[in-house]
Amino acid sequence: MRILGIDPGLATIGLGIIDRSENGDMTAVDWLTIKTKAGLPIAERLCEIAEDLKGFLRTIKPDLAVIERLFFATNEKTALDVAHARGVIVHTVASARVPMLEPTPLQLKLGITGDGGADKVQMQTMLVHLLSLSEIPTPDDAADALALAVYGALHAPHPAVLAPQS
C-alpha cells in the first residue's frame, strides 16, 4: 500500500511517499516539495500546483492521500491564500479518485508521538525511528509530509473500505 502525505501551502507544498507492507513495515520512498513563485498571480500559482500534483499522482499512483487540515491563529490573509491552495489540492486528489484522510495538526502529533503537544524535534525523532532513516529528512515541509504519510500508514482504514472519492 502506497501512501502520499501532503503538507498544503501556496508557496511550498510538501510531499512524502511511503510504502506499507502487509505486515505493517513502512519504507520511505521519497520526499520533496512543489514550489510556486511569490510574484505570480494566485490563479497561475493554483494552476501550477494542480498540474504538478496531477502529474505526480499519475506517476506515483498512491492508494491513499493524507492532507493536513488547516489551523490558523496567525495572519488571516495568509490563511485564506493557503486555504485557496488546499482547496485545489483536495480537488485534484479527489478528481484522481484517491481516497483521503484529513487529520488536524493535533491528530497528527497525537497519532505519531502519542503526545498532542509534541514539538518539532519529538516529531522528527519519531519519524527517523519509524522509517529507520539515517538522518532527519529535509526540508521541513517534506518532513511534515512524510509524517502525514506515516499517520496514514498507522491509521488507514482496511483497503476494502477505502472507497474512492467521487
Next chain:
Amino acid sequence: MRILGIDPGLATIGLGIIDRSENGDMTAVDWLTIKTKAGLPIAERLCEIAEDLKGFLRTIKPDLAVIERLFFATNEKTALDVAHARGVIVHTVASARVPMLEPTPLQLKLGITGDGGADKVQMQTMLVHLLSLSEIPTPDDAADALALAVYGALHAPHPAVLAPQS
C-alpha cells in the same frame, strides 16, 4: 463582450452573466446559483463546483470573469471553507483561460454605486437601474454575481489587453 460575475461560496455560488455592447450598453443574460449539499465531504463538494463551473464556462463562453475577493471578520472555519471553494473556482476559470478581475467587496460597492459604504438596497437599486430590470434579481447570491458582472463591464480593460491567464 460577455462577462461572468462569480460570487464564491462552498454551499452556494452565485453566477451572473451580462453582455456589453460596443457602445457600453449592458444586458443581463442570466443569473443563477450552483449549490452543493451540506452533508457531503468537502472534497466531493469541491469536485461538484469544478465540474458544474467547467460545463457552465463551456456553454456561456465568457470573455471576462469577475470573482469577488474574500473578506472575513466572521467565523474562521467558514472563511477557510469558502476559501477552499474560491481556490477551486479561480483555478477552474484560469484553466479555461478566461481572464479575470478580482475586486474586493469595497471596490465592488465603490465601482457600482460610487459609495464604499453602500448597503444592499443601494446596490440592488443601482443594479436594476443599470441593467434596466423590471424587478430586483433573486436569489441574493445571483444578484451579487450580476453586480460583479456589471463591475466587470464598467472596469474591464480594453479587450486587447485581456491576455488569458496561463
